[in-house]
Amino acid sequence: MKKILFIKMSVLIAIMAITLGGCKKVFEVLPEDKLDINNAYKNVADADAAVIGIYGKFQNLAKQYVLLNEVRADLLDVTNNADPYLKQLNTHSVTGDNPYADPRPFYEVILNCNDVLKNFNIMNEKHLMSVDDYQKRYSDILTLRCFLYLQLGIQYGSVPYVTDALSSVDDLKNESLFPKLNLDALLDKLIADMKQMPYISSYSYPTGSSLSITTDGSNTQRMFINKYYMLGELQLWKGNYLEAAKNYKNVMETEATNTNTNSMFNTFHVNYNDGTYGNGVSYTDGGTNYGGLHSESALSYSITYGFKSMFCLSNTAANWNHEWIWAMPYNPGFNPTNPFIELFANTGAGKYMLKPAQTAIDAWASNPQGNGIPYDARGKLSYTTVNGQPVVMKYIYNYDPLVPLTRNGMWYLWRGAGLHLHYAEAANRDGKGKLAWALLNTGIANTFADATLASSTNTAAYLASMITPYEEPYRFNAQYIASNTAYRGPYHKNAGVRGRSGVVAINTSYQTDMTGLESKLIDEGSLELAFEGNRWADLVRVARRRNDPSFLAERVYQKLLKDGNSEASTVRAKLMNIENWYLPFKWK
Amino acid sequence: MILSEKYMIGNTTRFLMFVMLCVLSVMTACKDTWKERGMVSGEAMTLSVMDKINANANLSTFSGYLIKTGYAEIINTSKNYTVWAPTNSALQNLDASIVTDTAKLKVFVANHIANLTYATTVPADTTQRILMLNGKYVPFTKNTFDEANISLANQYAKNGILHVIDGAAPVKQSIWEYVSSATIGLDQKTYLMSLNKTAQDTSLATITGYDPVTGKPILKPGTGLVTTNRFLSAVKNVSNEQNQYTFFLLADASFGAEKAKLTKYYNSTSIFPDSTTTNLTSWNVVKDLAVSGSYSPNQLPAQLLSVNNVNIPINKSAIIASYKASNGWVYVMSSMNFSVAEKIPTITVEGEVVSSFSSSGISGSVFYPIRSDNKGIPYKTLEVYRSGVSALNVNYRLRNIPSATYKVYWRAIAGTTGDPQTVTFNQKLVFNSSNIATDLGYKPVSVASTDATANAIAYSDLYIGDCIVTKYGNVTMSLVSAASTAVNVNTLLLDYVKLVPVIQ
Incomplete structure (x- = not known):
């Protein structure tokens, strides 16, 4: 019996040996449709693919970014169509299972960044790409990671700071290995990271780089994060106002050496509408001969010029490029899909989950224009009433409800007006109240030019008064006289954020009222930048700086109160405790 | 030879067959009451509403009418009906003219029959208005039908429900039918009837052919004629049975008195019948004499608001007669003292509503x-600036302006x-x-001020002059700029003009 078993076993073993031995590397065949990690980083084209891949993944965060930064703040309200998790964000009663409060998607991109950075270093050591290519790509991804960490810090208060290339987010669950840093400590780390960056400039990839191209109707240059702006943000949060101002000013100077004067004068300078270029509110009637008299119905809804056009033009248009510092377009042909149509539209594929808060609508209604029209027309260009419902339009101007699957649009991140408001915030804190006032209200030339010299023969003195009397980064040349085009300073068209859209300037007494002006700068954010994902950060930053939770709590309270939300008072009481500003850091 | 031997059946088998036969007989004798638990039985299943009526000796008169008018057959059919049958005693005093006239009797009987079934299962305070077979709506509550009491309710039949009532429900006229046949308030009635127009409804007329050139149908004259009435279409359609209204009919003296108060505001030399002074005046009296909703004498308030936003003053002691119509109430009034100021209101002309330049x-x-006034209220204006035209006219076409003297204000x-x-x-x-032409002359326009008091004056209505409109009709108002082409001189600016009639 045993013998038979032995024979049977031997035969089996022999068969196995023969079949396995005959196969060549059965367990080591590489898949043909996937890239193996060992082959992923061979040359600069692979590095470019990695960068594009990171940004593609980053774009998936658009929905969460806008929801966390707007629904929790005071300008965007939920509708009855909103899901319970959105309503939780609105009333600051987020539960652990809320998908919008999950930090995991952020960390997935961060870990991808870490991995790419590690591999870029390896490539650099192995000389697989040029030092120049390495520096630009490495700095770009590092800056993007800083952006993600700053967002996490703003939303969660204290978060684990990881720079290692882990293969899975789940590794992070071990809190003993990755202790959490609070926002302040995190800012120090991030600033230190960025200071060690090998390359810094506004554009991650200058014109001519393999990553700065036009493809599928879009230009890639402004899809990548602006490093000066990011460093400016970090310094502003940290309270290093001079450093913040320096970096923001660098962004304004992005095209300072461009020989194309349109680009040089207009890019990120927040200029008045000159008839060809302009991103402020405009009217199609009247004009200087008519003293700026306008019919209400003559408000321009142009999609190529003026305030609305910022949210309509493609990123290849000059006017668009004069304003947008960072925005990522959606193409209906590729993933990721534009998430904003569903959130905002109330026709076609829209689910109308979010609407402008009454506080935002009231703010526009109570800000008169210099031409006598008693409201701020930026409101009419930011939201509109469709079928009796107020609808946020900024994200859905390029969306046609009759073609519901073609979801064009962009994830709008940073633009000139926001840059000027943040710069003004830093300048104001650094004692340059008049300059901050100028950038908010009527522009450099209008504020600083000595009108008493205007009619005198002393042209030189008049022109000299049009340069701000400060050292860099507070020096702006706004020289201009009609008679001699040689005297045209780079900032001569600057009109101020309010001035550009024709809104009446605030009182000049604010030039010497630091906290008063700071509040006005934040108020202006609600008029100019509403729904663009800046609001929560603005409120938290200023409330935190002043150690005054009511600055934030009161605004959120007013939104809920005007919406008739029964939890308004509860939410105010809750937000008076800084700890409650932050979302629970829970892995899902 | 016995059977068992012939067929070779054993005793055991015989016994089993016997047992099986017994079981079979017991089973067939059993009635399956469980299966019949949901079935309705009794006479409700077998009798129609008409059978039910015939079965009740107390309803024999009504039964006779049903047979006479042919409704007996109708309520024997398989549709569902509700019949409110008056008892014999309720019908004994019925007007002989109805009983003898088959057409009238038919309408009367149909006033007691409705399609569908209506039981008295509704709460006591609920009144349903039920559509009867004659097109009238009759109020039905838990205990009453029109003004009769329900003596025997909810008699179910296979095709409906029978209620026995202790009084007949006479056929009521609608408000419009009542007014058409009114014997009091004749002046108002005559005027209202004069508003009738007969026209051919192309969808109802007989088509005899098609025009070979235009392709339009050729209608047979005299077919598809429908009568419309301007009062019914422009004020309230009190001929509509479905809704309820309250209508006021003025006695001749009162109608005359109200016309006399208004006649000077409708001075006209028009030859068109609708536009003569007397017809215009009459129209402006009657246009405020009907409201929605049925107000019984007890519910009638001291005043009601007409569709033209004029208060209707109701003095209850001036009610001469009242009639409960099938679709509301009609009150005949000996007087109704309308306020002339409300009938002839102030006219506001907005500056931005321009007819022509x-x-x-x-x-x-x-x-x-658009501007914000001294109280922060937004207003729209017209402003013509730098036109370069001397004495530019901006025209406003004002329609149907009563003849009166107007005090003219602008802002x-x-x-x-x-x-x-x-x-x-x-x-x-x-x-x-x-x-x-009435030229009120050049007047300076106010200028806004930073001083609150001066600003309040600037924003108040400014009296410009008087304008006399001698004849009712259309008026063209022109805003005229200075006779100059100079900028800042020939400007035009207007928020609104108010024409306040002088009521004498």
Whole structure:
């Protein structure tokens, strides 16, 4: 019996040996449709693919970014169509299972960044790409990671700071290995990271780089994060106002050496509408001969010029490029899909989950224009009433409800007006109240030019008064006289954020009222930048700086109160405790 | 030979067959009451509503009427009906003219029959208005049908429900039928009937062919005629049975008195029947004499608001007669003292609602700005600035203006924020009615002020002058700029003009 078993076993073993031995590397065949990690980083084209891949993944965060930064703040309200998790964000009663409060998607991109950075270093050591290519790509991804960490810090208060290339987010669950840093400590780390960056400039990839191209109707240059702006943000949060101002000013100077004067004068300078270029509110009637008299119905809804056009033009248009510092377009042909149509539209594929808060609508209604029209027309260009419902339009101007699957649009991140408001915030804190006032209200030339010299023969003195009397980064040349085009300073068209859209300037007494002006700068954010994902950060930053939770709590309270939300008072009481500003850091 | 032997059946088998036969007989004898638990039985299943009526000796008169009018067959059919049958005693006093006239009797009987089933299962305070077979709506509550009491309710039959009532439900006229046949308030009735127009409804007329050229149908004359009435279409359709209204009919003296109060405001020499002074006046009396909702004498308030926003003053002691119609109430009034000021209201002409300009090619100079007044209320204006046209006319066509003397006010404020016209200037108003021009002369326009008191004056209505409209009709109002082409001189600015009639 045993013998038979032995024979049977031997035969089996022999068969196995023969079949396995005959196969060549059965367990080591590489898949043909996937890239193996060992082959992923061979040359600069692979590095470019990695960068594009990171940004593609980053774009998936658009929905969460806008929801966390707007629904929790005071300008965007939920509708009855909103899901319970959105309503939780609105009333600051987020539960652990809320998908919008999950930090995991952020960390997935961060870990991808870490991995790419590690591999870029390896490539650099192995000389697989040029030092120049390495520096630009490495700095770009590092800056993007800083952006993600700053967002996490703003939303969660204290978060684990990881720079290692882990293969899975789940590794992070071990809190003993990755202790959490609070926002302040995190800012120090991030600033230190960025200071060690090998390359810094506004554009991650200058014109001519393999990553700065036009493809599928879009230009890639402004899809990548602006490093000066990011460093400016970090310094502003940290309270290093001079450093913040320096970096923001660098962004304004992005095209300072461009020989194309349109680009040089207009890019990120927040200029008045000159008839060809302009991103402020405009009217199609009247004009200087008519003293700026306008019919209400003559408000321009142009999609190529003026305030609305910022949210309509493609990123290849000059006017668009004069304003947008960072925005990522959606193409209906590729993933990721534009998430904003569903959130905002109330026709076609829209689910109308979010609407402008009454506080935002009231703010526009109570800000008169210099031409006598008693409201701020930026409101009419930011939201509109469709079928009796107020609808946020900024994200859905390029969306046609009759073609519901073609979801064009962009994830709008940073633009000139926001840059000027943040710069003004830093300048104001650094004692340059008049300059901050100028950038908010009527522009450099209008504020600083000595009108008493205007009619005198002393042209030189008049022109000299049009340069701000400060050292860099507070020096702006706004020289201009009609008679001699040689005297045209780079900032001569600057009109101020309010001035550009024709809104009446605030009182000049604010030039010497630091906290008063700071509040006005934040108020202006609600008029100019509403729904663009800046609001929560603005409120938290200023409330935190002043150690005054009511600055934030009161605004959120007013939104809920005007919406008739029964939890308004509860939410105010809750937000008076800084700890409650932050979302629970829970892995899902 | 016995059977068992012939068929070779054993004793055991025989016994089993016997047992099986017993079981079979017991089973068939059993009635399956469980299976029949949901079935309705009794006479409700077998008798129709008509059978039910016939079975009740107390309903024999009504039964006779049903047979006479042919409704007996109808309520025997398989549709569902509800019949409210009056008892014999309720019908004994029925007007003989109804009983003898089959047509009238048919309408009367149909006033007691409705399609569908209605039981008295509704709460006590609920009144349903039920559509009867004759097209009238009759109120039905838990205990009553019209004004009769229900003596025996909810008699179910296979095709409906029978209620026995202790009184007949006479056929009521609608408000419009009542007014058409009124014997009091004849002047008002005559006027209302004069508003009847007969026209051919193309969808109802007989088509005899098609025009070979235009392709339009050729209608047979005299077919598809429908009568419309301007009162019914423009004020309230009190001929509609479905809804309820309250209508006031003025006795001749009262109608005359109200007309006398208004007649001077409708001075007309028109030859068109609708536009004569007397017809215009009559119209303006009757246009405020009907309201929605049925107000019984007890519910009637001291005043009601007409569709034209005129208060209808109701003095209950002036009610001569009242009639409960099938679709509401009619009150005949010996007097009804309308306020003339409400009948002839102030006319407001908004500056931005322009009919025409006297000069073309100035569109670039015409603005309709929105401003905020001294109380923070937004208002729209007309502003013509830098037109370069001397004595430019901006025309406003005012329609159906009563003949009266009007006090004319305007509100126009220069020098508001953003207004290039910072100093005062002159403009004037000219009225044209019946070829008579009234020029109120150039007047300066107010200028906004930073001083609150002065600003309040600037924003108040400014009296310009009087305009006399001698004949009712259309008036053209023109806002005329200064006779100059100079900027800041020939500007025009207008928020609104108010024409306040002088009521004498």
